[in-house]
Ligand SMILES: *[C@@H]1O[C@H](CO)[C@@H](O)[C@H](O)[C@H]1NC(C)=O
Ligand SMILES: *[C@@H]1O[C@H](CO)[C@@H](O)[C@H](O)[C@H]1NC(C)=O
Ligand SMILES: *[C@@H]1O[C@H](CO)[C@@H](O)[C@H](O)[C@H]1NC(C)=O
Ligand SMILES: *[C@@H]1O[C@H](CO)[C@@H](O)[C@H](O)[C@H]1NC(C)=O
């Protein structure tokens with residue numbers, strides 16, 4: 001029978017109607033979907049499943065037919081990541097065997113003279129050089145790698161050790177021949193990123209391990225780049241460039257793309273890094289503060305720690321505000337940033353004869369020696385905030401042919417220079433405001449430019465606003481070394497106290513992070529701006545992103561020297577030997593305040609790798625100690641098990657205390673005086689610690705230096721006699737503190753010494 005035409009049409013229309021609605025509905029749902037990380041209680045898997053992935057899949061399908069897994073995880077967590085609506089996520093969380101369903105978090109990057117500054121050049125012989133050092137693998141999670149960088153020359157390195165399980169993944173502009181005996185692994189992770197932001201735009205970045213940004217090449221060559229003689233950026237910082245662990249092997253895991261670094265990808269990369277067999281993981285990225293069970297980096301780092309892998313992370317660039325840290329889990333090494341003794345001066349000469357100094361990495365045609373018309377950006381714009389030199393805000397007639405003073409803040413420093421240049425300006429003075437104080441970061445500007453501190457900026461502005469026809473010029477001074485005092489804590493370096501666990505002092509320590517030279521990508525210029533057509537082999541940049549890989553590389557050296565040390569022992573050695581004063585005894589300064597820095601700024605102090613080789617004693621921490629710590633935090637068993645990936649139950653009869661975690665430093669939060677309590681009321685808290693002798697038999701004596709009258713500190717016993725290597729001895733410290741106004745901080749220091757070694761721990765008190 002022939003179907004009447006109208007019916008056919010109706011059917012067709014109806015079909016269309018349904019399908020359009022379905023597509024529309026699907027799109028709606030797609031838009032509402034978010035990436036979730038699902039933690040499964042693998043130990044509860046019903047016996048009817050033979051494969052845990054089948055069980056995961058069936059749990060997922062029970063709430064959503066269409067949901068696909070982005071990744072499954074087995075090392076870092078037991079579980080998977082997937083796209084779900086809020087409703088599906090809630091349904092899934094209620095299913096048996098699900099520990100948690102957590103929304104994905106977006107992380108951000110914490111954007112060679114160093115070896116001499118750290119004393120590595122003269123003491124090279126102390127570190128294992130040849131075979132042992134080249135058995136250590138450093139994994140770097142970042143923007144990928146520029147494999148042609150001279151820092152990945154594998155001359156003199158033996159074959160890749162048989163223990164290595166990693167791979168060189170093929171993708172756009174990257175193939176297996178890009179790896180060698182130095183760069184032994186390269187992988188990329190984009191499923192989480194693409195699920196949220198859509199397909200990677202391959203005209204802008206390579207879907208492969210290749211680094212089109214520069215950050216990843218910089219951090220990985222800082223950690224473990226080979227020695228490259230004759231390195232420089234346009235002649236600045238000329239000399240040999242080298243990573244910290246020049247013979248360690250490098251594996252890169254690209255997790256950061258133009259739109260950020262997504263936790264589903266970060267977890268997948270840590271999963272692989274653990275399988276591949278890395279010894280150290282370096283992560284110069286962070287994303288806000290969250291409880292450890294919600295924090296991807298903390299969760300992944302716990303699994304790594306269990307496998308004996310040290311995880312070193314940047315503290316963040318949110319300083320100098322208090323409570324500005326990220327990556328504070330006690331099983332992570334959290335690294336802040338200090339300066340080197342190197343500077344790149346550039347002088348400002350004004351029409352009134354005054355001469356001020358700033359810093360710059362400009363290279364190119366200098367300005368004439370004669371004075372040039374000079375204008376404040378805030379007087380050459382119609383918009384509020386025009387003083388910041390943001391795109392399109394300068395009036396060309398007012399800046400053409402002139403030097404322009406721009407204020408620092410909001411947009412990139414190098415972009416301000418480009419804006420001035422585009423508007424016809426011939427030079428730029430970049431003035432700090434109160435937010436950055438006297439901290440100077442040198443940049444490879446696109447026009448003659450220099451950065452000056454807040455005080456200098458104010459003096460220059462006084463001149464600008466008082467002289468009817470102001471003039472200026474900028475002269476470039478090249479590279480100067482031996483700058484004192486150094487190091488100073490960088491203003492941008494994130495500061496304590498620790499907002500998640502106030503009893504754990506963070507950052508752990510500081511390392512060089514200002515004006516660091518290291519390898520760079522050939523895909524971008526030194527400013528990272530798309531209009532910068534210059535290409536360089538090395539670049540000079542700043543951030544805790546740069547200090548973190550210094551510590552990662554040094555940890556690799558310690559691992560080579562002491563293969564049996566746990567990550568906690570390596571961290572302890574780095575911390576207890578860090579220094580807090582200059583050679584003249586004056587305390588390390590904080591550039592943000594111009595005064596002495598505190599343990600909330602520098603943690604245990606500035607890393608001193610040569611002393612860290614032979615610390616005498618270490619504070620070791622086992623996996624069980626960390627589990628007790630999680631119990632002390634009163635996490636639920638679901639929360640603990642999603643970090644620990646096992647059926648762990650806290651012992652209800654046991655008294656757990658955060659103050660018993662065997663940490664190499666002390667942070668003591670006291671309550672502020674409350675109404676009804678007398679001001680004289682004291683709070684007494686006891687911290688327990690255990691020292692392990694990693695040296696020869698010796699007797700250590702405790703000494704406490706304290707600037708705090710309001711807190712009594714009692715160490716018991718005061719002397720510990722170790723008769724053999726690896727012997728452990730426990731002591732307690734009792735702190736009795738009076739009431740102080742909220743926000744008060746004070747500091748003390750505990751040192752154990754046998755006359756040869758000094759095992760130092762900072763002590764930080766805060767009243768909240
Ligand atoms: C998990 O541990 C608890 C307490 O030890 C025990 O009662 C429970 O049976 C365990 N669950 C599984 C699935 O092993
Ligand atoms: C890998 O890429 C290089 C250039 O980067 C090229 O010379 C080589 O032929 C490629 N090898 C393979 C196996 O595709
Ligand atoms: C400006 O002062 C610096 C020292 O602060 C000095 O090195 C430089 O030569 C001076 N330049 C001029 C042109 O006076
Ligand atoms: C330039 O700007 C400053 C600060 O905003 C102001 O005090 C000054 O009067 C301005 N000068 C001129 C000539 O507009």
Ligand SMILES: *[C@@H]1O[C@H](CO)[C@@H](O)[C@H](O)[C@H]1NC(C)=O
Nearest residue numbers: 381382383392393394395396
């Ligand atoms: C700025 O304001 C002046 C006067 O109000 C006007 O003539 C000029 O076109 C404006 N310039 C820009 C770039 O907006």
